[in-house]
Amino acid sequence: MMDVVRKNGDKINTKQLSNELGVEIIEISALKGDGILEAAELAIEVAKKAQKNPQHTFSGVVEHAIAHIEEATVHNMPENEQRWYAIKIFERDEKVLEQLNLDYDVQAHIEEDIKAVEKELDDDSESIITNERYYYISSILKSCYKKKNAGSMSTSDKIDKVVTNRWLGLPIFAVVMFLVYYISMVSVGLAATDWMNDGVFGDGWHLFGIGSSQYSQATDAYGDSDQIIDGFVAKYGNDKIANAIDIENENYAEANAKKALEQLVDKTPSDAKVVYQTQDEETLEVTYHENTSKAELNSAVLAYLNTDYKEAYGAPDTSNYGIWVLGIPVLVGNGLEAVGAANWLIGLINDGIIAGVGAVIGFVPQMLVLFLLLAFLEACGYMSRIAFVLDRVFRKFGLSGKSFIPMLVGVGCGVPGVMASRTIENERDRRMTIMTTTFIPCGAKVPFIAMIAGALFGGSALVSTSAYFIGMAAIIISGIILKKTKMFFGEPAPFVMELPAYHLPTAKNVLRSMWERGWSFIKKAGTIVLLSTIFIWFTTYFGIINGDFRMLAEDEIDHSILAAVGGAIAWIFKPLGWGTWEATVASITGLIAKENIVGTMGVLYGASGNVYATIGSVFTSVSGYSFLVFNLLCAPCFAAIGAIKREMNNAKWTWFAILYQSGFAYAIAFMINQFGGMFTGNINAIGLTFAFALLAGMIYMMVRPYEESVKPAKKIKQTKSLEGAV
Amino acid sequence: MFSWIYANLATIIITILLIVIVVGIIAKLRKNKKEGRSACGGSCGNCSMGDICHKP
Amino acid sequence: MPLTLANVGEENIIKRVGGKPEVKQHLENLGFIAGGNVTVISAISGNVIVKVKEARVAISREMAQKIIV
Numbered sequence: 001m002m003d004v005v006r007k008n009g010d011k012i013n014t015k016q017l018s019n020e021l022g023v024e025i026i027e028i029s030a031l032k033g034d035g036i037l038e039a040a041e042l043a044i045e046v047a048k049k050a051q052k053n054p055q056h057t058f059s060g061v062v063e064h065a066i067a068h069i070e071e072a073t074v075h076n077m078p079e080n081e082q083r084w085y086a087i088k089i090f091e092r093d094e095k096v097l098e099q100l101n102l103d104y105d106v107q108a109h110i111e112e113d114i115k116a117v118e119k120e121l122d123d124d125s126e127s128i129i130t131n132e133r134y135y136y137i138s139s140i141l142k143s144c145y146k147k148k149n150a151g152s153m154s155t156s157d158k159i160d161k162v163v164t165n166r167w168l169g170l171p172i173f174a175v176v177m178f179l180v181y182y183i184s185m186v187s188v189g190l191a192a193t194d195w196m197n198d199g200v201f202g203d204g205w206h207l208f209g210i211g212s213s214q215y216s217q218a219t220d221a222y223g224d225s226d227q228i229i230d231g232f233v234a235k236y237g238n239d240k241i242a243n244a245i246d247i248e249n250e251n252y253a254e255a256n257a258k259k260a261l262e263q264l265v266d267k268t269p270s271d272a273k274v275v276y277q278t279q280d281e282e283t284l285e286v287t288y289h290e291n292t293s294k295a296e297l298n299s300a301v302l303a304y305l306n307t308d309y310k311e312a313y314g315a316p317d318t319s320n321y322g323i324w325v326l327g328i329p330v331l332v333g334n335g336l337e338a339v340g341a342a343n344w345l346i347g348l349i350n351d352g353i354i355a356g357v358g359a360v361i362g363f364v365p366q367m368l369v370l371f372l373l374l375a376f377l378e379a380c381g382y383m384s385r386i387a388f389v390l391d392r393v394f395r396k397f398g399l400s401g402k403s404f405i406p407m408l409v410g411v412g413c414g415v416p417g418v419m420a421s422r423t424i425e426n427e428r429d430r431r432m433t434i435m436t437t438t439f440i441p442c443g444a445k446v447p448f449i450a451m452i453a454g455a456l457f458g459g460s461a462l463v464s465t466s467a468y469f470i471g472m473a474a475i476i477i478s479g480i481i482l483k484k485t486k487m488f489f490g491e492p493a494p495f496v497m498e499l500p501a502y503h504l505p506t507a508k509n510v511l512r513s514m515w516e517r518g519w520s521f522i523k524k525a526g527t528i529v530l531l532s533t534i535f536i537w538f539t540t541y542f543g544i545i546n547g548d549f550r551m552l553a554e555d556e557i558d559h560s561i562l563a564a565v566g567g568a569i570a571w572i573f574k575p576l577g578w579g580t581w582e583a584t585v586a587s588i589t590g591l592i593a594k595e596n597i598v599g600t601m602g603v604l605y606g607a608s609g610n611v612y613a614t615i616g617s618v619f620t621s622v623s624g625y626s627f628l629v630f631n632l633l634c635a636p637c638f639a640a641i642g643a644i645k646r647e648m649n650n651a652k653w654t655w656f657a658i659l660y661q662s663g664f665a666y667a668i669a670f671m672i673n674q675f676g677g678m679f680t681g682n683i684n685a686i687g688l689t690f691a692f693a694l695l696a697g698m699i700y701m702m703v704r705p706y707e708e709s710v711k712p713a714k715k716i717k718q719t720k721s722l723e724g725a726v
Numbered sequence: 727m728f729s730w731i732y733a734n735l736a737t738i739i740i741t742i743l744l745i746v747i748v749v750g751i752i753a754k755l756r757k758n759k760k761e762g763r764s765a766c767g768g769s770c771g772n773c774s775m776g777d778i779c780h781k782p
Numbered sequence: 783m784p785l786t787l788a789n790v791g792e793e794n795i796i797k798r799v800g801g802k803p804e805v806k807q808h809l810e811n812l813g814f815i816a817g818g819n820v821t822v823i824s825a826i827s828g829n830v831i832v833k834v835k836e837a838r839v840a841i842s843r844e845m846a847q848k849i850i851v
Contacts, residue, residue, distance in 0.1 A: 124803065130810045134818065134835075157823045157833065161790075166826040339736035349740075385831075388840040392826045395842065495842035496808065499831060527751045534748065 003029040004501060010147050017144040031506065058132045061120055065113045066090060072106055090114055091126045156501040160385060169389040177468055180377070182461035184370035185450055190459050192365030193450070197612070201358035204319065204327040211322015218309050218316035224278055224289070225300040226315050229264070231276025231289075232297050236267045245304070247314045257313055261301045270294050329354050344541075344551055351554075352537025352603055353530060359602030359611060360525040360595050363447040368518045370446060374411060375513035379505030383408050384497060391495050397476060398483040400424075401495045403433040407475060410440040411468075412517060414640040417442075418647055426493045434647050435657040436478045438636040440471040443521060444594035445632055451598055455615040456624040463625075467632055474633055478664065481701040521595075529599040532589055536562065536603050557604070575687055576630060576666070577623030577673035587630065593637045622676030626669040633665035667694055785820065785849040786828045793821045794851035801848040812839055814849055 005012060018025045026042055028035035057063055069086040077085065088096040089110060097107075114125050121128055163172055199205030206212040233242050243249055244260035274292045279285065310316040318324060326334075329350050336346045377383055387408065391401025402424050410417025417437045424430040441449060446464065453463035482488045541552050543560035552560055558581075566581030566588075573579045573587075582604040589596040605614040619627065635641065635658045645654045674691035677683055731738065788794050796818050799809050813835030814820065824831040828843030 126803075126807055127810055127815075130807075131815050131817075134813070134815050156838065160824050160831055160838070164824040164826065164831060169826065336736075336740070340733075341740055342734060342737040345737050345740055348744075384840070388829065388831060389826065391840075391842060392829050395829070401842070494805070494845045495829070495840070496812065496845055497840045498812070499838040499840055501838065527755060531748060531751055534744075 001029060001031070002027040002034065003032050004503065008147075010145070013144040013146075017140065020140045020144065031503070056136055058129070061117050062090075062128060062132065065117045068113050069110055072110060073100065073102055087129060090117075091129055156381075159502055160499075163382070163385050164389050166392075170393070173386055173389060174465075174469070176377070176382075178461065178465045180370070180373045181464040181468070184366050184373055185453065185464050186459060186461045188369045189366035189450070190454075193362055193454070196362035196365065197359070199325075200328055201354065201362055202327045203330060205325055206318075206321070207323040207325050209322075211318075211324065215316060215318050215321040218321070221309060222303050222315055223300075224276070225303040227276045227278050228292060228296055228300040229261075229304065231274045231292060232264060232268055232272070235274050236269075236272065237264050245314075247312075254313055258305060261304065265294075265297065265301060268294050268297060272297075328358065347541060347551075348534065348537055351541070351606065352533050355602045355606040355611075356533030356536065356599035357525055357530050357602075359451075359598045359606070360447060360529050361522065363450060363598070364518065364522060366450060367443065367446060367521055368514060371412070371443070371517040372510060372514040375510045375517075376505060378408070379510055379513070381500045381502045384499050387497060388495075388499070394476070394479070395495075397480045398490075399432075399476070399479040400429060400493045401497075402493060403429060403436075403475075403479070406433055406437040407440050407472070410437050410442055412443055414438040414440075414442045414636050415643045418640060418643040421647060424493065426490065428488045428490050429493060431648065431653060432479060432482055432488050434644055435482075435660060436475040438640055438644075438661065439474040439478070439633055441467050441632055442594070442636075442640075443517060444524070444637065447595055448590075448597040448601075448631060449628060451601070451612070451615070452619075452624050452628045455612040456619060456621050463628070467628065470629060471632060474664065474668070477698070477702065478660075481698070484701065484704060524593060524595060525599075528593045529595050532592060532596050533599050533603055536585070536589065536600050539565075540604060573630075575673065575690075576626050576669045577677075578619065578627045580618065582618075583627060587627075587634070590631055591635065591637060593639075594631070597631055620680065620682075622673060622680055622682070625676065626673040629672055630665045630669035633668060634662045636661075667698070671695060783851060785822070785830060785832070785846040785851055786825070786843060788820075788822050788851055790822050790825060793819055796820055796849060796851055798850040799848065800850065801845075805845065805848065809845065809849065813837060820849070820851065 002012075012027075014025050014027060024042060024046060026035055026039045028039050030036065058066070066083070066086045069089050070082050073089060074082045074085045085096060085100070089100070092114070102110075117128065118125055123131070162168060195205060206215070229245065233245075241260040241264055243251075244256045246252065247257075272294050273290075274297075275288055275290045276292055278287050278289065280287070304313055307313070311320045319326075332354060333346060333350050336349065387401045387404045390404050394401055394403065403421075405423065406417045406420040408417075409420045414437060417440070418434055421430050421433040421437065424433055441464070445467075449464050449467050450459075453459055453461075457463050483490075539562035540557050540560045542549070543552050543556070543563065545552065545556060545559045557563060562585055563581045566585040569588075570579045570581045570584040573584055578584075582601070586597045586600040586604065589600045601615065602611055605611045605618070615624070636644075641654070641658065644657055645651070648654050648657065670687075671691045671694055674684065674687045678688070785794075796814060796816055798816055799806055799814050801809070818835065821833045822830050823833055823838070828846060829841070830843075830846050831838060831840045832846075833839075
């Protein structure tokens with residue numbers, strides 16, 4: 001860390017240090033990569049040469065004991081190893097003692113010596129050695145190390161004063177997380193995702209936006225002309241006129257269209273009042289415009305025939321403005337049709353694979369920004385401070401801040417999060433941490449959170465932020481409840497953690513971390529999601545109608561195999577507000593990989609062309625949020641379940657974890673749906689009663705007093721060891 | 727029979743291509759599982775987890 | 783007094799490190815030894831962040847109480 005040393009203005013006299021220690025010294029900075037090669041080369045060089053042992057001596061009485069020990073035990077070892085072993089024996093190091101397997105009386109003899117030293121210095125042997133080493137270090141440093149501002153607070157310390165302040169710490173954390181999600185999901189994300197979903201994987205897009213402003217001007221000028229004309233055709237026209245003006249009709253000819261419109265105008269009386277409808281693309285909401293007069297029909301016809309600001313009759317064609325790139329489904333569809341591929345194949349590829357995988361890939365821009373921000377947060381050192389700030393909150397509930405670190409890691413992927421629980425020594429705390437780590441939204445859960453946010457909440461960043469804090473709340477609540485059960489009761493482990501200085505992470509590191517996670521996300525989409533969408537597509541577009549087993553049309557998928565299977569289970573989720581087979585199936589595919597939820601919905605709801613709009617019409621805000629929370633909290637993907645199994649090392653505990661998570665998720669989603677219903681007017685008396693009962697039950701589990709029974713549960717065996725009797 | 731193959735050539739070729747891709751994906755997933763690679767996907771060197779991961 | 787009662791920003795000298803042997807060893811390995819300096823940087827209901835031996839360490843209340851300055 002020489003770069004930090006130099007930045008602080010501190011000086012290390014390397015030559016002096018080298019003399020004192022009797023070894024060669026090289027300055028390196030691992031972060032910047034300075035001097036690493038030289039250090040490695042020097043290490044090789046020195047290893048080849050003969051060793052010169054550094055001379056460090058402890059205080060007299062300690063050296064005396066060490067000499068005794070050397071004589072008594074390890075004098076037949078190579079000379080330069082004796083001292084190390086002797087010191088370890090002095091410290092009563094278990095591993096060394098085991099390895100040496102000394103005679104009983106030799107050990108007893110040494111023990112006398114050690115005890116004598118301990119009595120004289122009034123401290124235990126390990127502490128003596130530790131203390132002496134520190135004195136030795138300080139004495140050397142006095143001559144070699146000059147600190148620039150001795151005693152004053154460095155910048156990191158000043159930042160820490162603010163960030164870990166007892167009142168500001170938590171709010172600052174909340175704001176930071178909100179910003180992270182806001183920047184990635186909304187500001188950058190929304191535009192990028194719209195482009196991906198409607199453009200690249202939709203109809204198409206203007207290259208670099210060339211032509212899009214002209215196009216929007218044209219559409220504005222054109223207004224509702226098409227719909228107005230349709231309205232009048234419905235009332236005063238006929239099929240012939242309708243077909244003649246339909247641009248997409250095979251036999252379309254401009255001359256016929258013009259004639260048909262003139263006919264329509266003739267047929268319409270001058271005092272006509274017509275209703276025409278428009279539909280919002282995003283919300284699928286239909287608006288009825290009443291009392292439309294003939295004058296408006298006339299202007300609509302004029303607009304239709306106008307070729308000043310557009311190439312042809314009818315509505316402006318977006319591909320005629322600027323540089324229009326066709327969307328992938330269009331390109332692929334055209335291509336496949338051109339080579340004469342079968343209909344079902346085109347369906348499989350376009351409505352299955354591309355719809356599903358495309359939906360997931362559509363989130364890549366947002367995910368990249370999110371990963372970038374998270375990598376930055378982790379690398380700069382802020383996250384360890386948060387563990388400390390939250391430890392205070394956790395401790396009140398019997399949890400330790402150490403349980404928080406897996407949670408931090410879990411924001412990227414739940415698997416290393418579960419594995420990070422290894423740092424917790426207390427077995428019960430560890431099991432509890434393993435069980436609750438996956439409550440935090442991992443990278444794979446972000447797509448469906450963003451999807452619900454986009455379809456039902458206008459893309460608000462509050463949705464993802466709330467999901468993060470709901471995950472955290474779930475961990476805390478579960479911790480409180482479980483800590484009061486006999487299985488998990490116990491004092492929280494003491495929390496000690498070294499905090500690195502704040503430093504600006506290098507762009508290279510952060511970008512590399514972002515790219516690694518991003519690439520793994522894309523790979524997952526291209527493999528697991530791809531396979532799942534193929535399976536989902538086949539089971540969706542094939543089914544039995546009227547006794548016939550055949551391929552189904554888009555509006556017939558309610559009769560598919562998948563619908564039948566899903567429908568058999570869907571009733572379970574009715575109390576949660578989303579008891580449809582599609583939602584059920586999506587949640588189940590989420591077990592394989594959480595990204596699948598989006599992929600599956602892309603296939604099942606994408607038939608109409610606009611997934612978000614369909615979702616918007618099938619879910620309400622309340623049921624959508626309930627769906628989100630359920631999938632956020634329920635059992636994680638197979639990979640994470642595998643990690644849980646490995647860490648628990650016990651099938652019973654693994655099952656307990658999964659069932660607990662799913663049950664908890666069900667309960668919370670149920671309550672959201674029922675209580676949310678109170679605000680939207682959808683009150684279900686029975687459901688609400690159950691919900692209140694559940695809530696009461698949960699609160700009771702959190703506040704009840706718990707005393708560990710004083711009597712031991714089992715009779716303690718007299719023989720064997722007394723270990724663990726406490 | 728040949729006329730049927732000829733008429734549906736595009737479909738057959740594309741289907742075979744798809745099957746090859748699917749089999750390839752499954753093979754890759756099983757290979758990853760054997761090596762014990764976790765779903766995290768990153769290389770342990772840069773992970774900011776502080777080495778606690780211990781990927782076997 | 784225990785470290786939990788020390789003032790923020792003040793440099794103190796450690797008089798004694800108490801606690802069970804494992805705890806004591808752990809703390810000493812981090813740099814909390816009798817005679818050494820320690821400065822409290824931030825404190826939240828007893829949990830403290832301190833500067834010890836040029837390193838920044840966060841410790842919970844129970845541990846901090848065992849360090850007497």
